[in-house]
Amino acid sequence: MTKAEIIGLTWDCIDFDNGMIVVAKTLCYLPNNGDAVYEFHLPKTKAGKRKIPMSKKVKEMLLEQKRWHDNVAKSYKAVPGFEDLVFTSKTNHPLNATNIKDSINYLIARINLENPDIEFEHFAPHCLRHTFATNCIEKGMRPKTLQKILGHNSLQMTMDLYCHVHDEVLKEEMAAIIEMV
Numbered sequence: 001m002t003k004a005e006i007i008g009l010t011w012d013c014i015d016f017d018n019g020m021i022v023v024a025k026t027l028c029y030l031p032n033n034g035d036a037v038y039e040f041h042l043p044k045t046k047a048g049k050r051k052i053p054m055s056k057k058v059k060e061m062l063l064e065q066k067r068w069h070d071n072v073a074k075s076y077k078a079v080p081g082f083e084d085l086v087f088t089s090k091t092n093h094p095l096n097a098t099n100i101k102d103s104i105n106y107l108i109a110r111i112n113l114e115n116p117d118i119e120f121e122h123f124a125p126h127c128l129r130h131t132f133a134t135n136c137i138e139k140g141m142r143p144k145t146l147q148k149i150l151g152h153n154s155l156q157m158t159m160d161l162y163c164h165v166h167d168e169v170l171k172e173e174m175a176a177i178i179e180m181v
Helices: 002-009 058-074 097-114 126-138 143-150 154-161 167-180
Strands: 020-023 026-032 037-040 050-053
Touching: 002 026, 002 097, 050 143, 126 143, 126 154, 143 154
Parallel strands: none
Antiparallel strands: 020 050, 026 037
16 A cells, blocks of 8 residues: 555455455645645545455554554544544544654664664665565566555556566576576
């Protein structure tokens, strides 16, 4: 899912019984002279509206998130119109791209502090989407399945922009071909 799809996720889009996440909207933050203005928008393309199967681990994490959110909602009133968001701040406000980037930067700084021998490099949240796509292909997911999960209209976009080949995979594939020849 994209950042805007994740922060726009509402509880009515989580189907725990059937193990599906319905992507039906995005949440956009629009700066307005220092005031936060949030709006739900439709996905950019027809393919962007989709259902994504959730793994057992994702289901567990979402149930944990539901418990956390219910506790936060007891102490902090949600912004009107955004009461049903899955992911909010600790004061029950909608999230935006800066919140996510700051959280990632905090985790990276903590990792680097606890592991001074290595340097964990900074990355943009969208890199997680690319990594997911690459790993799916490397683990054998059919490209058309990945296209549907990512919400792309074209398989070419999925393969050209989101799937990268690691050097180790190149070596393995070449070795397999040499064995066959």
